Amino acid sequence: MAATKYMYLYGAGGHSKVITDILNSLDIEVIGMFDDNPPDAKFKGMEIRDGIRLLGLGFPELDAPLIISVGNNQRRAELAELITANYGTAIHGSAIISAKAKIGVGTVILQGAIVQAGAEVGAHVLVNTAASIDHDNSIGDYAHVSPHATLCGHVRVGAGTHIGAGAVVIPSIQIGRWCTVGAGAVVIRDVPDFATVVGNPAKVIKFREPPNLSIEK
Structure with missing residues (x-):
């Protein structure tokens, strides 16, 4: 079936392959790609444009939606503030x-993930493979819920946090902003920012030190 829609990506690493x-x-075709450090290789025949240079000049107005295909939460937040x-x-x-x-906008939800009734997932969030977000959860902007993570009901996750x-x-449970919850951890108490x-x-x-972002000021 021919592609019927179009989209741009910012980020040319492994995460972009998954999103593509x-x-x-x-049936959505990626028609343009940007990266902080564009590789010499093309992406499916497309030249990968130098995002840092374009950010300095003023990022162009695009004729299709954009997804920030960067796995690092802080960098994803920085780019969202700039673009x-x-x-x-x-x-x-x-x-x-x-x-x-x-x-929310810019959010990516991978294969087999579950988001239940009443859950609110913020902007530019990554919900990874087979992650489970139960009812009435609140997931802050720029967070990442990793593969097979399980968040039971009424959990709150702050902006930029990595589960x-x-x-x-x-x-x-309430988990603060820009936290890291280790792989396999079992969280039974609130976690501070x-x-x-x-x-x-x-x-x-x-x-960790708070990130230097306007949302933290």
């Missing part, structure tokens, strides 16, 4: 999304 695969499955665009979404057809859930692969968060937690039960092992 999702878009192609939805004014019509942002699209990429949601694989095998994902199960409740009609009563809300999904590691296979992590489990019990109901009604900027903390890294690991283990079962999850414990704080360090704090």
